[in-house]
Amino acid sequence: QSVLTQPPSVSGTPGQTVTISCLGSNSNIRKSYVYWYQVLPGMAPKLLIYTNNQRPSGVPDRFSGSKSVTSAYLAIRGLRSEDEADYYCAAWDDSLSGRVVFGGGTRLTVL
Amino acid sequence: QVQVVQSGAEMKKPGASVRVSCQASGYNFTSYTTHWVRQAPGQTFEWMGWINAGDGHTKYSQKFQDRLTITSDTSASTAYMELSRLRSDDTAVYYCGRGYSGSNPKIDLWGQGALVTVS
Numbered sequence: 001q002s003v004l005t006q007p008p009s010v011s012g013t014p015g016q017t018v019t020i021s022c023l024g025s026n027s028n029i030r031k032s033y034v035y036w037y038q039v040l041p042g043m044a045p046k047l048l049i050y051t052n053n054q055r056p057s058g059v060p061d062r063f064s065g066s067k068s069v070t071s072a073y074l075a076i077r078g079l080r081s082e083d084e085a086d087y088y089c090a091a092w093d094d095s096l097s098g099r100v101v102f103g104g105g106t107r108l109t110v111l
Numbered sequence: 112q113v114q115v116v117q118s119g120a121e122m123k124k125p126g127a128s129v130r131v132s133c134q135a136s137g138y139n140f141t142s143y144t145t146h147w148v149r150q151a152p153g154q155t156f157e158w159m160g161w162i163n164a165g166d167g168h169t170k171y172s173q174k175f176q177d178r179l180t181i182t183s184d185t186s187a188s189t190a191y192m193e194l195s196r197l198r199s200d201d202t203a204v205y206y207c208g209r210g211y212s213g214s215n216p217k218i219d220l221w222g223q224g225a226l227v228t229v230s
Contacts, residue, residue: 002155035216037156044206044221045156056219088156092214096173100146100158100216 003028004089004103011109012079020106022072022089028101032092034072036065039086039105048087049074076108084110113137115145115207117222123229128195131225133207138220140188141165144210146218147181147192151203161210162190197229 005023012018022034036049047056049065052072062077072089089103118132133145147159160171164183171179178195190207205225208218 032214032216035218037218044223045208045218046221047217047219050217050219090156090216092216098170098214099172100148102156102158104155 002104003093003101004091006087006089006103006106008104009107009109011111012076013111014079014081016079017075017077018079018108019076020074020087020089020108022074022103024070024072024091024101026070027095028091028093029067029070029072031094034065034067035090036063036072036074037088037090039088041085045088079110081110084108113220115209115220115222117205117207117225120226121228123197123227125198125229127197127229128193129197129227130191130193131205131207131227133190133192133222135188135190135209138209140183141185144212144215145181145183145190146208146210147190147205148208148218149203149205150224151200154203156206157203158216159192159194159205163212164188164190194227197227199229201227202229203227 033051037045038048039045052067053065064075066073086105088105093101141164144161144163146161162169162181180193183190207222209220
């Protein structure tokens with residue numbers, strides 16, 4: 001059971017917009033920035049979004065992040081086949097002396 | 112080239128210890144933290160801890176506090192993760208990554224991962 005809750009899977013067709021949710025609590029998302037990571041098959045994770053809604057250099061603006069109270073969202077606009085991957089949210093959690101916590105991950109399938 | 116390169120796969124018996132290395136290049140190793148995160152088969156990521164190579168300060172997840180040691184060698188720009196008293200459920204891919212000081216989950220550069228099998 002992950003501290004942050006994500007849907008196990010989402011899907012969409014090319015060109016569509018999909019949104020992945022990340023549900024947390026007062027000890028993590030409410031107090032912390034949220035980060036999103038993309039994991040392509042067989043690859044190491046890649047930072048996709050940091051401090052809720054900032055994109056590192058090289059990440060297309062089709063990817064956007066937002067946060068509201070204890071929830072965060074990753075939106076992918078203009079879906080492309082190469083977006084098919086696993087997506088994970090992460091945040092700092094104040095419990096248990098402080099730790100980084102991850103969501104359970106969401107598998108995005110591009111139909 | 113800015114990168115972190117990890118040591119290779121390891122196979123260990125229960126009760127043994129494992130040490131995984133993480134060599135940084137292309138950036139100032141002491142200006143960043145190095146996180147250690149693992150992913151067991153079919154599971155999500157699990158954060159283990161970090162080290163600030165600049166001052167040697169470490170922060171461990173309470174879960175691993177009693178059997179995890181993270182160190183660094185600034186002369187070699189290398190961080191090390193040692194996990195002792197291994198169990199079968201420690202079988203996972205172990206990643207290191209470049210991070211930022213404080214309570215910050217931002218990891219913007221990841222190693223390729225090292226598979227540790229405990230059997």
